[in-house]
Each structure stands twice: as C-alpha cells, then as structure tokens.
Amino acid sequence: xxxxxxxxxxxxxxxxxxxxxxxxxxxxxxxxxxxxxxxxxxxxxxxxxxxxxxxxxxxxxxxxxxxxxxxxxxxxxxxxxxxxxxxxxxxxxxxxxxxxxxxxxxxxxxxxxxxxxxxxxxxxxxxxxxxxxxxxxxxxxxxxxxxxxxxxxxxxxxxxxxxxxxxxxxxxxxxxxxxxxxxxxxxxxxxxxxxxxxxxxxxxxxxxxxxxxxxxxxxxxxxxxxxxxxxxxxxxxxxxxxxxxxxxxxxxxxxxxxxxxxxxxxxxxxxxxxxxxxxxxxxxxxxxxxxxxxxxxxxxxxxxxxxxxxxxxxxxxxxxxxxxxxxxxxxxxxxxxxxxxxxxxxxxxxxxxxxxxxxxxxxxxxxxxxxxxxxxxxxxxxxxxxxxxxxxxxxxxxxxxxxxxxx
Amino acid sequence: xxxxxxxxxxxxxxxxxxxxxxxxxxxxxxxxxxxxxxxxxxxxxxxxxxxxxxxxxxxxxxxxxxxxxxxxxxxxxxxxxxxxxxxxxxxxxxxxxxxxxxxxxxxxxxxxxxxxxxxxxxxxxxxxxxxxxxxxxxxxxxxxxxxxxxxxxxxxxxxxxxxxxxxxxxxxxxxxxxxxxxxxxxxxxxxxxxxxxxxxxxxxxxxxxxxxxxxxxxxxxxxxxxxxxxxxxxxxxxxxxxxxxxxxxxxxxxxxxxxxxxxxxxxxxxxxxxxxxxxxxxxxxxxxxxxxxxxxxxxxxxxxxxxxxxxxxxxxxxxxxxxxxxxxxxxxxxxxxxxxxxxxxxxxxxxxxxxxxxxxxxxxxxxxxxxxxxxxxxxxxxxxxxxxxxxxxxxxxxxxxxxxxxxxxxxxxxxxxxxxxxxxxxxxxxxxxxxxxxxxxxxxxxxxxxxxxxxxxxxxxxxxxxxxxxxxxxxxxxxxxxxxxxxxxxxxxxxxxx
Numbered sequence: 001x002x003x004x005x006x007x008x009x010x011x012x013x014x015x016x017x018x019x020x021x022x023x024x025x026x027x028x029x030x031x032x033x034x035x036x037x038x039x040x041x042x043x044x045x046x047x048x049x050x051x052x053x054x055x056x057x058x059x060x061x062x063x064x065x066x067x068x069x070x071x072x073x074x075x076x077x078x079x080x081x082x083x084x085x086x087x088x089x090x091x092x093x094x095x096x097x098x099x100x101x102x103x104x105x106x107x108x109x110x111x112x113x114x115x116x117x118x119x120x121x122x123x124x125x126x127x128x129x130x131x132x133x134x135x136x137x138x139x140x141x142x143x144x145x146x147x148x149x150x151x152x153x154x155x156x157x158x159x160x161x162x163x164x165x166x167x168x169x170x171x172x173x174x175x176x177x178x179x180x181x182x183x184x185x186x187x188x189x190x191x192x193x194x195x196x197x198x199x200x201x202x203x204x205x206x207x208x209x210x211x212x213x214x215x216x217x218x219x220x221x222x223x224x225x226x227x228x229x230x231x232x233x234x235x236x237x238x239x240x241x242x243x244x245x246x247x248x249x250x251x252x253x254x255x256x257x258x259x260x261x262x263x264x265x266x267x268x269x270x271x272x273x274x275x276x277x278x279x280x281x282x283x284x285x286x287x288x289x290x291x292x293x294x295x296x297x298x299x300x301x302x303x304x305x306x307x308x309x310x311x312x313x314x315x316x317x318x319x320x321x322x323x324x325x326x327x328x329x330x331x332x333x334x335x336x337x338x339x340x341x342x343x344x345x346x347x348x349x350x351x352x353x354x355x356x357x358x359x360x361x362x363x364x365x366x367x368x369x370x371x372x373x374x375x376x377x378x379x380x381x382x383x384x385x386x387x388x389x390x391x392x393x394x395x396x397x398x399x400x401x402x403x404x405x406x407x
Numbered sequence: 408x409x410x411x412x413x414x415x416x417x418x419x420x421x422x423x424x425x426x427x428x429x430x431x432x433x434x435x436x437x438x439x440x441x442x443x444x445x446x447x448x449x450x451x452x453x454x455x456x457x458x459x460x461x462x463x464x465x466x467x468x469x470x471x472x473x474x475x476x477x478x479x480x481x482x483x484x485x486x487x488x489x490x491x492x493x494x495x496x497x498x499x500x501x502x503x504x505x506x507x508x509x510x511x512x513x514x515x516x517x518x519x520x521x522x523x524x525x526x527x528x529x530x531x532x533x534x535x536x537x538x539x540x541x542x543x544x545x546x547x548x549x550x551x552x553x554x555x556x557x558x559x560x561x562x563x564x565x566x567x568x569x570x571x572x573x574x575x576x577x578x579x580x581x582x583x584x585x586x587x588x589x590x591x592x593x594x595x596x597x598x599x600x601x602x603x604x605x606x607x608x609x610x611x612x613x614x615x616x617x618x619x620x621x622x623x624x625x626x627x628x629x630x631x632x633x634x635x636x637x638x639x640x641x642x643x644x645x646x647x648x649x650x651x652x653x654x655x656x657x658x659x660x661x662x663x664x665x666x667x668x669x670x671x672x673x674x675x676x677x678x679x680x681x682x683x684x685x686x687x688x689x690x691x692x693x694x695x696x697x698x699x700x701x702x703x704x705x706x707x708x709x710x711x712x713x714x715x716x717x718x719x720x721x722x723x724x725x726x727x728x729x730x731x732x733x734x735x736x737x738x739x740x741x742x743x744x745x746x747x748x749x750x751x752x753x754x755x756x757x758x759x760x761x762x763x764x765x766x767x768x769x770x771x772x773x774x775x776x777x778x779x780x781x782x783x784x785x786x787x788x789x790x791x792x793x794x795x796x797x798x799x800x801x802x803x804x805x806x807x808x809x810x811x812x813x814x815x816x817x818x819x820x821x822x823x824x825x826x827x828x829x830x831x832x833x834x835x836x837x838x839x840x841x842x843x844x845x846x847x848x849x850x851x852x853x854x855x856x857x858x859x860x861x862x863x864x865x866x867x868x869x870x871x872x873x874x875x876x877x878x879x880x881x882x883x884x885x886x887x888x889x890x891x892x893x894x895x896x897x898x899x900x901x902x903x904x905x
Contacts, residue, residue: 161614182664251707303603357608
C-alpha cells in the first residue's frame with residue numbers, strides 16, 4: 001500500500017515535493033480522489049493528498065475573482081458563488097459518479113489540472129480560460145507563481161494554461177485564482193424531438209449559427225434520452241436535441257420563441273423551464289447517462305461538423321453508444337471492453353476527419369496495456385511535450401503515467 | 408535609446424552579414440531580402456517608437472517552407488531572429504537587434520478557410536485583425552477581440568501578444584478565441600497545434616504560445632473562432648463628479664449581474680482632449696465619464712440599459728445619455744477611440760502605459776498618479792478598460808527636451824510598480840517586450856522567472872528567438888536545467904500521514 005501524506009499547508013507541500021525530488025521518489029498527486037481513476041493505475045509509493053488544503057481565501061464578486069486552496073471542493077465554491085448570484089462559467093462537471101466514486105468530491109485544483117469543462121464550454125470557454133493565477137511547486141521542488149489576481153493579464157508566460165490539463169504532471173498547485181461571472185437569471189431549454197444523429201447535428205448547427213446565444217447544444221439518442229430524470233425528455237420515447245438559452249427573463253423568452261420558430265422545419269419542439277433545464281444540463285454535464293455501468297467511456301473532441309461522422313463509426317461498433325455535446329464538438333461514448341475498446345476505430349476516424357482527440361476516461365476492468373489512455377500525439381509535438389515536462393519535472397516524479405502525451 | 412540595455416551584438420555575426428544575405432537570397436526571391444539602410448529604416452521600431460534599432464537584415468518569407476528554411480539556417484549558424492507582424496505593438500516586442508534577422512510576416516496575407524458551420528476562420532498570420540471580421544460579416548459573423556489598432560495589427564501579432572480590446576470582458580482576449588496554430592520552431596520544424604476542435608491534446612501549447620511575444624516560435628497559420636454578431640448594440644454615457652463614484656458604479660454594475668459588451672472610463676483630461684478632437688458630445692463638467700455598451704437581443708439590451716442607468720443614479724451619476732441610433736453610438740465611441748491621437752495633439756509625445764489593477768484600487772491609483780504628475784512635471788490623462796481594471800495612463804512629454812523621455816519612463820515605471828503593489832499586474836494587454844522587461848522582478852521572484860525561462864528553453868534552447876525581450880536576465884538553458892538539491896534533508900516531521 002502506498003503511503004498517503006496529508007500536507008496542511010503550502011509549506012508542507014514544498015517540503016515534501018523537495019524531498020521527493022531529492023530522493024527520486026515518484027508521487028501520486030491527488031485532490032479528493034473523485035477523478036483518481038483517470039489514466040493507468042498509479043504505481044507511486046507515495047500519495048500527496050491535498051484534501052486538507054481547503055478553503056476559499058478571497059472572493060471579490062465585484063472584481064470577478066475567487067482565490068482558493070487547491071483542495072477546496074467545487075461544491076463549496078459553487079455555494080459561495082451562488083450566494084452572490086455568480087458562477088464558474090465553465091460549468092465544472094462532477095465526474096466522480098462516472099467512475100463509481102461519490103458525488104460532490106471534485107476539487108478546484110483537480111478540475112483545473114484536468115481542464116474539465118461542461119456544456120457551456122463552447123460559449124464561455126474551458127476551465128483553462130477562467131484560470132487566472134496559481135502558486136505551485138514544480139517537480140524540481142521549487143515554488144513558483146504564475147498569472148495574477150486580476151482578470152486581464154499578459155505579464156510573462158501564461159503557465160496557468162499548461163498547468164490546466166497537465167493532470168498534475170508538471171507541478172503541485174496549492175493556491176489558485178479563478179475568474180467568476182454572474183449567474184444566468186433564467187434558463188430555458190428548447191427541445192427538438194425525434195431527429196436522427198445527422199438531423200440533430202444540423203439542428204444544433206442551425207441554432208449555433210443564429211443570433212440566439214445558445215449556451216448548450218446536445219443531441220441525445222432515444223436510448224439515452226430515456227434515462228433522463230426529466231420526464232419531458234425520458235417520456236418523449238425518442239431522441240432529443242436540447243438547446244439551452246440563458247439570460248434575463250424577457251430576453252430568454254424572446255430568444256426561445258425565435259429559436260423554436262427557426263427550427264420549425266426540423267420537427268416538433270418543446271420547452272423546458274428553469275428547474276427541468278437545470279436537471280437536464282446537469283445530467284449532460286456529469287455524463288449521468290453512463291453512470292452505474294462498467295463499460296469503457298471515451299471523451300472525444302472534434303470539429304463540431306465532424307461529430308456525426310465519428311458517431312457513425314461508434315454506432316458501427318458492437319455494444320457501443322454515444323451522445324453529442326458542444327454542438328457536435330464533444331462526444332461521450334461508451335464502448336465494449338472487448339478488443340481495444342474501439343480505440344483504433346475512433347482514433348482513425350479522428351485522423352481522417354482532420355484532427356481532434358479521444359481520451360479513454362473510464363477504463364475497462366482489465367485494461368489492455370496497449371491502449372494509450374491519452375490521444376497519441378504527433379512525434380514532434382510529443383517531443384515538445386516531453387521537453388516541457390522536463391522543464392518542470394526533470395526527474396519525472398509527479399504523477400508518473402498520467403503524462404498526457406502518453407510517454 | 409534611453410537606459411535600456413539589449414544583449415551585446417555578436418560582432419562575428421555582423422561580420423558575416425554579406426554571407427547571410429547571400430544565404431537568404433538562396434531561400435527567398437531577392438526582393439524579399441532587405442539590406443539597404445534606407446529600406447531597413449522602415450523596420451527600426453514598432454509601435455513603441457521611443458526605442459529604435461536598425462535590423463541587420465529583414466527577410467520577408469512567403470511560405471511556411473521558406474520560414475522553416477530561414478530558421479533552420481539561423482539555427483545552424485547561431486543567428487538571432489526577431490519575428491514581426493505589422494509592427495503596431497506597444498511594448499517593443501518587435502524591436503530589431505543589430506545582429507538579428509527581422510523576419511516579417513507581411514506577405515502571409517491570405518485568408519485560407521472560412522467555415523461558417525464550424526464557426527472558424529483560418530488565416531495566415533499577416534492578415535489584419537479587422538480583415539477577419541470583414542471576411543465573415545456578410546454572413547453576420549465577426550471576430551471578437553478588437554484591439555484599437557485592429558485596422559493595422561495582424562492576427563499573428565495578436566496571438567504573439569495575446570491582444571485584447573474594448574470588448575474582452577464579455578468576449579475574451581485572443582487566447583480565449585484561438586483554436587489552432589501552425590508554427591515553425593527555431594530549429595525549422597513545422598508543428599500543427601489544435602485545429603477546429605476545442606482544447607488541445609497533450610499540454611496546452613496553444614495557451615502557452617499565445618502571449619509568448621515571439622520567443623517560442625514563428626506563427627505561420629492561425630485558426631480562430633468567430634461569433635454571430637449581436638442583434639443590437641446600444642451605449643450609454645454616464646458622467647460623475649469623481650473618479651471614485653465612477654469606479655463604484657462599474658463595480659456595482661458587475662455585482663448586479665451585468666457584463667456589458669464594453670465599459671470604458673475616461674478621466675477629466677482625457678474627456679477634454681477627446682472632445683476637442685472628435686466632438687463626440689461628451690459632457691465637460693464631469694470628473695469622470697463612463698461609456699457602457701450593452702449588446703445582444705434588442706429586448707435584453709433595452710432592459711439592461713435601464714438597469715445600468717438605475718445603478719448609475721444610485722452611485723451619483725450627474726449625467727446620462729443613451730444612444731438612440733447607430734450613428735450616435737459610434738459617435739460616443741469615436742471620442743474614446745481617438746483618445747490617443749487627441750492626446751497626441753496636446754503634447755509632442757506621449758507614453759501609453761498598460762497596467763491592470765483590482766478596480767477597487769482605482770481612486771488610490773488615480774490620486775497617486777496626480778501626485779506623481781506634479782512630481783515629474785508631466786501631464787497625464789487616463790483612459791481605462793473599466794470592466795477588467797486595465798489602465799491606460801497617457802504620459803505627455805516632449806522628446807526634444809533633454810531628459811523628458813527619461814522622466815516619462817520613470818513616471819511610467821512608478822505607475823506600474825504601484826499597479827503591482829495594489830495587487831495588479833504590469834501589463835494587461837500590451838505585453839512586456841523590452842518596455843517592462845526590467846520591471847518583471849517587481850511582480851515575479853527569481854524562481855518564478857526561471858520557471859518561465861525553462862519553458863522558453865523547451866522551445867529554443869539556444870535563445871536565438873527574440874532575445875532581450877520579456878526576461879530581465881538571460882540565463883543559459885544548461886544553467887536553468889541544473890537541479891540544486893541538497894540530499895539527505897529530513898522529511899517534514901509534522902506531516903500527518905497514513
């Protein structure tokens with residue numbers, strides 16, 4: 001069993017990482033474990049558990065910034081923000097249950113380290129777009145800070161961007177600053193019922209290329225729509241294309257009406273009001289349709305117009321299903337654990353369609369080691385990734401195995 | 408040039424100039440290799456005209472392959488390279504070096520792909536910011552980041568500087584609107600990063616390259632996302648008796664849940680200068696003026712304008728006027744957008760600063776700025792991207808008066824140090840370049856800067872790309888890579904563990 005260390009301050013983290021660097025001891029860096037199942041099973045003998053580094057250290061609603069220790073839960077942050085009618089606009093997903101872990105355990109550090117964003121991503125940006133500053137300890141055991149505490153800043157290299165999505169392989173973050181934004185006053189969802197995947201794709205494109213300011217665009221095939229807790233969706237007995245509209249009440253009503261009119265030729269439409277909308281978009285955000293199963297889960301980012309083509313490839317695999325978010329630009333797929341879990345079919349289709357990436361998020365029980373969890377990189381890009389890794393962590397002590405280029 | 412120290416030119420390289428010109432002429436058409444003093448003069452500075460230096464040679468490649476060949480040649484022979492877009496940058500990022508080739512991307516001026524369904528445009532780096540919007544406005548789309556130089560500045564330069572604009576609080580700066588890049592690294596390798604999909608595989612190289620000020624690679628292609636143009640935009644002018652009241656109003660608008668498309672503030676000297684110049688109809692009996700623009704569906708804009716006016720009334724606004732049509736809205740903006748030339752008419756020279764502060768520190772900063780203005784005997788006018796706290800003080804001086812440029816620089820440095828002191832940063836959107844290079848230690852420790860430079864080393868271990876910019880001290884990459892570890896240290900004894 002690995003030894004688990006619970007630092008209670010940034011100084012503790014510093015001490016421990018410096019020790020690990022000196023002694024060549026690999027470390028597993030963890031928040032509260034909600035996403036710990038991503039990537040190959042950790043082999044490090046020491047786990048640096050940041051759960052005790054918790055608490056919001058500054059929240060200034062008028063300046064649109066919030067600063068917190070890395071182990072603070074997203075749930076705690078969101079409740080503080082809700083009290084001031086603000087939000088994390090990138091809509092951090094709660095993916096714990098997808099991996100069979102408890103809900104509401106995700107931390108701000110873990111969310112940023114994975115660069116996980118929800119359905120609003122295509123409009124409001126990803127986690128990395130709201131990541132303003134950090135204090136961190138590199139694999140060299142050295143403290144550094146990057147970014148700042150203001151929303152607009154181009155001073156020096158934006159190391160927040162490489163920390164976001166680095167899965168803790170570059171540095172251990174102890175304190176982070178994020179941009180916050182006003183929460184939407186009202187949310188409604190226009191549902192188009194009964195479209196096939198290709199029709200759903202066209203309806204989403206239509207909505208996203210109009211002046212409706214859509215903030216969520218998802219297509220759920222009938223089998224997945226049936227799993228929704230929102231009765232309008234599950235009882236439709238059909239596929240659902242969902243388009244979210246947010247803003248002040250009058251504006252939302254006007255845009256919903258205009259959008260429904262614009263989509264008339266696609267078929268029957270329905271409208272969800274606030275509570276149902278919130279429920280549906282949370283199901284989409286957290287990939288709840290795939291919770292409670294053990295089949296492998298893929299997260300695929302692709303040009304929105306290519307979404308349906310990748311979906312067709314997935315549909316042709318045995319025992320596989322998928323749904324579309326980000327207007328077709330994000331596909332969540334559940335595949336059979338047999339053979340290579342669909343890896344080559346999915347990744348070849350991405351290459352053929354001009355690029356993107358597929359991450360094997362939920363691993364099968366018996367992981368065939370030949371499948372790279374992260375999307376294989378072009379050799380020159382992989383080499384550059386390796387040099388960036390060395391720039392922060394020359395001995396490779398931080399989260400070995402999670403290095404996103406798969407090396 | 409005033410007190411700025413650039414890396415000592417390599418006389419061995421300068422001695423080989425004729426051979427280097429011949430080698431470049433093997434790669435490029437002869438007309439694309441500029442070497443006569445008169446022609447080089449065009450390139451001697453960028454938008455920060457206080458600093459000038461003739462480049463050794465200017466090369467104007469036309470294809471990615473040519474860029475790769477130039478860089479490969481320079482890499483092999485240890486020749487420095489300074490990339491350059493339109494040269495509109497305000498921090499000296501494209502300032503030439505006496506022993507470097509300036510690689511100008513002006514011939515990369517084609518839009519390569521317009522994909523309305525995927526909502527992207529792919530362009531060569533020399534395409535101007537505004538040309539991207541022009542290419543898609545027929546279909547009701549636009550490219551959101553709008554630096555004030557957008558008519559001239561290039562998209563490649565925007566990526567290098569992570570440019571902003573007046574609409575970036577709501578729509579983001581360049582990094583938030585960038586999807587893909589083609590890049591040539593210093594060793595001549597051509598890399599493609601991102602594309603039409605969101606988020607990169609591997610480390611976020613797009614995010615790292617944006618705002619890297621030409622130190623990591625030469626950009627040869629850019630893919631950006633485009634947005635649907637909002638149905639309506641309306642602006643309201645709000646006048647206040649104090650800067651404090653105006654700043655308070657901005658904070659309360661945001662706290663009330665409104666993120667305006669644009670929210671600009673001007674102080675009294677700026678209001679008067681702009682009004683004299685542009686006849687925008689600004690009130691002259693106010694201490695501070697806000698321009699708040701709301702965009703979106705008409706029904707939303709009308710509602711939010713009323714709410715903004717309500718907040719303004721509560722915070723003591725003594726003047727408000729709402730644009731009733733597009734002509735009037737543009738007139739409101741004409742004053743703000745001509746603030747720089749307007750100041751230019753009042754003063755032989757001006758020096759534009761670019762710090763960002765937490766907005767609550769505004770009254771303190773402005774009052775200290777007035778004290779400094781008296782101390783240095785130089786006037787200052789302030790325009791301010793109020794929504795995001797990005798200050799643009801314009802320091803007025805006369806370069807022909809001995810010592811005034813130095814005074815203006817000292818004044819500017821004092822302002823930026825103040826920005827950092829109150830919790831802000833040295834630059835919000837203009838970049839570090841050479842201008843703020845030596846102020847970096849005000850904000851970053853030696854270790855912070857070394858970590859940034861190690862990333863630079865991952866791209867350009869020989870420090871041949873744009874050296875002398877951004878970092879106050881040049882460290883050799885081998886030295887930065889060394890690990891200084893004291894073995895045998897005891898692990899923290901109080902750490903709880905299980």
